[in-house]
């Protein structure tokens with residue numbers, strides 16, 4: 001049993017995560033769907049099935065902003081006023097935040113260039 005904290009689904013049986021977009025640096029980006037044209041039908045890391053979305057934090061997720069590996073591309077990091085690195089990643093289902101937990105349930109604007117309204 002492994003339950004995704006963000007979509008609350010059992011990762012071994014869910015089609016994929018329900019979060020369909022990410023907000024990086026105040027811009028909304030649609031996530032890439034899992035593609036396994038030749039490989040196994042489920043992601044080896046987060047168990048999302050082909051055509052679904054990876055669960056957040058998956059090694060295999062590509063960044064929708066720069067197309068590199070999301071966990072290492074740097075797009076989710078930003079410097080705050082004190083020069084400290086902070087994570088700016090926000091995940092949404094439609095217009096409702098599911099990650100981070102502190103913002104869960106918050107509604108965002110549907111304007112992709114101004115997700116915070």
Ligand SMILES: [Zn+2]
Nearest residue numbers: 004007017055
């Ligand atoms: Zn999930």
Ligand SMILES: [Zn+2]
Nearest residue numbers: 043046054058
């Ligand atoms: Zn995955």
Ligand SMILES: [Zn+2]
Nearest residue numbers: 063066073075
């Ligand atoms: Zn990136």
